[in-house]
Amino acid sequence: xxxxxxxxxxxxxxxxxxxxxxxxxxxxxxxxxxxxxxxxxxxxxxxxxxxxxxxxxxxxxxxxxxxxxxxxxxxxxxxxxxxxxxxxxxxxxxxxxxxxxxxxxxxxxxxxxxxxxxxxxxxxxxxxxxxxxxxxxxxxxxxxxxxxxxxxxxxxxxxxxxxxxxxxxxxxxxxxxxxxxxxxxxxxxxxxxxxxxxxxxxx
Amino acid sequence: xxxxxxxxxxxxxxxxxxxxxxxxxxxxxxxxxxxxxxxxxxxxxxxxxxxxxxxxxxxxxxxxxxxxxxxxxxxxxxxxxxxxxxxxxxxxxxxxxxxxxxxxxxxxxxxxxxxxxxxxxxxxxxxxxxxxxxxxxxxxxxxxxxxxxxxxxxxxxxxxxxxxxxxxxxxxxxxxxxxxxxxxxxxxxxxxxxxxxxxxxxx
Numbered sequence: 007x008x009x010x011x012x013x014x015x016x017x018x019x020x021x022x023x024x025x026x027x028x029x030x031x032x033x034x035x036x037x038x039x040x041x042x043x044x045x046x047x048x049x050x051x052x053x054x055x056x057x058x059x060x061x062x063x064x065x066x067x068x069x070x071x072x073x074x075x076x077x078x079x080x081x082x083x084x085x086x087x088x089x090x091x092x093x094x095x096x097x098x099x100x101x102x103x104x105x106x107x108x109x110x111x112x113x114x115x116x117x118x119x120x121x122x123x124x125x126x127x128x129x130x131x132x133x134x135x136x137x138x139x140x141x142x143x144x145x146x147x148x149x150x151x152x153x154x155x156x157x158x159x160x161x162x163x164x165x166x167x168x169x170x171x172x173x174x175x176x177x178x179x180x181x182x183x184x185x186x187x188x189x190x191x192x193x194x195x196x197x198x199x200x201x202x203x204x205x206x207x208x209x
Numbered sequence: 210x211x212x213x214x215x216x217x218x219x220x221x222x223x224x225x226x227x228x229x230x231x232x233x234x235x236x237x238x239x240x241x242x243x244x245x246x247x248x249x250x251x252x253x254x255x256x257x258x259x260x261x262x263x264x265x266x267x268x269x270x271x272x273x274x275x276x277x278x279x280x281x282x283x284x285x286x287x288x289x290x291x292x293x294x295x296x297x298x299x300x301x302x303x304x305x306x307x308x309x310x311x312x313x314x315x316x317x318x319x320x321x322x323x324x325x326x327x328x329x330x331x332x333x334x335x336x337x338x339x340x341x342x343x344x345x346x347x348x349x350x351x352x353x354x355x356x357x358x359x360x361x362x363x364x365x366x367x368x369x370x371x372x373x374x375x376x377x378x379x380x381x382x383x384x385x386x387x388x389x390x391x392x393x394x395x396x397x398x399x400x401x402x403x404x405x406x407x408x409x410x411x412x
Contacts, residue, residue, distance in 0.1 A: 032266030063235030
């Protein structure tokens, strides 16, 4: 279940779900390269391709997922757990923030650096909160099976640090995210609300 | 088996093989965007990203593989079979030819158009010959299990057109590939040899 509905690999089958993922990811690169509605200059579009490629490759999603598979039943150090979460989920959320800024033709490197820190913080916070909700929320609220990490014997923030320390970690990342937005002034308001949603959601 | 060795998903496992594929594909986009050794101008690099993205997405490899899965046990029309093969294998071989030309900073559109036709022809020819070898070669020569298409009840050129017509098709594509190279003169010699290898290989 995801958002209360069967996942793609259950509704169809695993091979189809994987191919749809491959096709959609290629479409993202295709649009960055070819979409005539994208009037951004080539050099910036190429930078966007680089950000996306980094976020989905071995330093990002694919690498994080590989650590995830390898970690089932293992006791990870907090550093290794953070590395896994940063890659598996954090990098793609981080990339979404940076790609938005690049698409808006931001060229103020101070703003990009602020968004870089903000993206890193909310990316990791998302996964810490996900780990916490897997323990504390019920399946109906969560929209996906509760306790599935535990059932699969996966290392998580609550299982490695304890629930209290995991909550403290989420709070710290939230504070970091908000502090990073300071240079943006009022322009950072919506991003602050997104951080708030990520950390305080109950599903 | 591939080239006489166990495939990645047998030597390791399916999840690992899939993630390695994802990571390597991302690395290709990453290198096009970020590799400092690539001194090609941004606009051309972005065009290369577009060629690669098209070749691996729904109009290429991922889409072809989806048709392949859906076609097991079906009787395809020759047109649908050709569409499947073009996407699944042809587009990526075609892209390799075009990417080479773009990387060499070819800006002669007549040359690019010649290579476009050549790439299309050898890309499809590769798969037609693959289908033929699956029927005619033994496993040891082939380096992968002989008769695996038939065993999996997959539509192929020999099963749809018959072996004789499949061989004629391969020969025609070979002739088309060679004819396409005419505008390149002596510069097309190695590409002619590659076409020769693709069509006359026995493994």
